[in-house]
Amino acid sequence: MWFRAALFCVFAVALALASALAGHMISYSFAAKVGSKSVDGILNLLASSMLAVTTFALTAMVQAYSGATNSITPRAVQLLIDDSTSQNALATFLGSFLFAIVGIIALSTGIYGETGRVILYAGTILVIALIVVTFLRWIQHIARFGRVSDTIDRVERAAIAAVHAMVQPPRFGPAEEPSVPDGASLIHHTDIGRITHVDLAQVGEVAASIGCDIHLVGLPGLLVDPARPLAWARAPVDEQAACRIRDAFTIEHHRAFDHDPRFGLVVLGEIAARALSPAVNDPGTAIAVIEAGTRVLAAVLRHCPEPGWTPPAGVIVPPFAFADMIEDMFRPLARDGATTIEVGVRLQKALAALAVIEARARPDCRAEARDALDRALGELTSKRDTTELSQLHHQLWSNKMPPPSDATFAIPARRC
Structure with missing residues (x-):
């Protein structure tokens, strides 16, 4: 962000020098027509107003960070901090304030006359146009910035980007301890x-x-x-x-999203766990997280490393265990959503959808689905709910398992 603000200062200094060195090339009649004398008032207005706008933008961003920390999960705040649109808006507002300050200082030196003001006037108009465009984009962006749905989408995109950076397809089956030979x-x-x-x-x-x-x-x-x-x-x-x-x-000291697809799944699970807490009680958000996590896991199953992503010769890279990934994603949901039939139904269908995508993932998905069913049967108080969930589990995980009829997951095609 500091780099963008510094560019405005450099631009202001360049305009001031250009006004002093090339101002004599502009005629007095043209300078009078364009109203270059008003540049003093415009810069003063810009300096006073953009400081307030910068404070407003910074306050809105801090409130979004605080809201995400308190109501979503602290692990997702880094994605909000890295948002390029917010950084660009704040840098533009702060940079325009610095531009106005530099322009006022340049005018106070008196090193150029009326004709030299034309160049500074033209640059000021250009900065105002940039401010207007940035402010309109910022208003549209801040309406959804930091909301639960926006944060879920950001975590999903970050997790899928990390999946595409994997150098090995996932490994199926139970997690294994690395085997190191004696004498290594x-x-x-x-x-x-x-x-x-x-x-x-x-x-x-x-x-x-x-x-x-x-x-x-x-x-x-x-x-x-x-x-x-x-x-x-x-x-x-x-x-x-x-x-x-x-x-x-x-x-x-902290995990990052860039090359760690499991971290994105962990954060999605935390968002769902917070939504299912008694203080929030929002199953709809938990279902949205299930759908987002299923898309991420589907990308894991369909992932084939590009030729440029293969490990160098002599480097053996272990694959991520798919069983660990679905546990990171679905275990918090199975634990905290055990009392909600809607979450239990969606969990079963999501795991069944993943088993349809990749047959080798079926045992892992079946084990996770069985764990979710056991947790739900111990917590559901309605006999009708337990019967419905048990029948659904049996239907989806029988030997002839049909694809879920009402799956709503937008799963991309296999990459290879």
């Missing part, structure tokens, strides 16, 4: 935090230098500590090579 060289990290990015090219260079494959253990989103290995190799790894491998892992 283990590389540990000295910091404690979350992996947000792995520089595979740098790891590939180290693998080529030691002449042995390097097997990664840590994926983006994993919490690392000195006791948990990041990678291992069968060949001896000296300290210099180990340092380069550690440097390839970006460790932060």
Whole structure:
């Protein structure tokens, strides 16, 4: 944001210099016709009004962040902070204020006459036009900025973008502990935090230098500590090579959306859990989250890495476990929505839709659906609801499972 505001200052300084150096090229009659004398009042009005508009815009953004933290989930606030439209609007308003201040200072020096004011006048009109366009866009944007539906859409887009960055298709079946052979060289990290990015090219260079494959253990989103290995190799790894491998892992205090598709699913689950809390009691939002999460998981099932996304030679990257992904997404919903039949029905249909997309995911989806059913049967108080949910589960997960008839998930076509 500071860069955009700085551009306005540079533009104002350039106009001031151009007015002083090239003002003599403009005739007095033309300067009188365009009303260049009014530039003083315009700049004063711009300076006073844009400071108030900047304060208003900043207040609206802070309120949106606070509302998302209190009513949605704190983990989604980063997506609101990174919103380019809000940053551009705030930078434009602040930059126009700085432009007016620089223009007023330039006029107070008296280094150019009436003709030199024409250039500054023209630049001021251009800035006002930019302010009007930005303000109209900002009004349209702030009407939905930070709302629950807008936040769900942002998390969904971020999660799907992270899915497209995966270098391996998902692995199906129960989660497995990484198998490290005896005598392998283990590389540990000295910091404690979350992996947000792995520089595979740098790891590939180290693998080529030691002449042995390097097997990664840590994926983006994993919490690392000195006791948990990041990678291992069968060949001896000296300290210099180990340092380069550690440097390839970006460790932060908090998880990020960019390369961690599971984090997006976790955040969606948190939004649904907050909506299903007794204080909120909003099953409609939980159902919207289920549909968004199902689209993300469908993208996971349909994902085929592009040729440019394949790991470098000598780097073995483990795939994300699909069972972990659906657990991240659906377990909070099954737990907190166990007393709501509408959420239970939608959960069963969503998992059945995923099983139709990829047959290998059927056991994982069936296990999660069974867990959701067991939780619901223990919490539902209506016999009719328990019978309806049990019958639906049996219908969807029988050997001849038809696709859900009323699925509303817009699932994209397979990418490969």
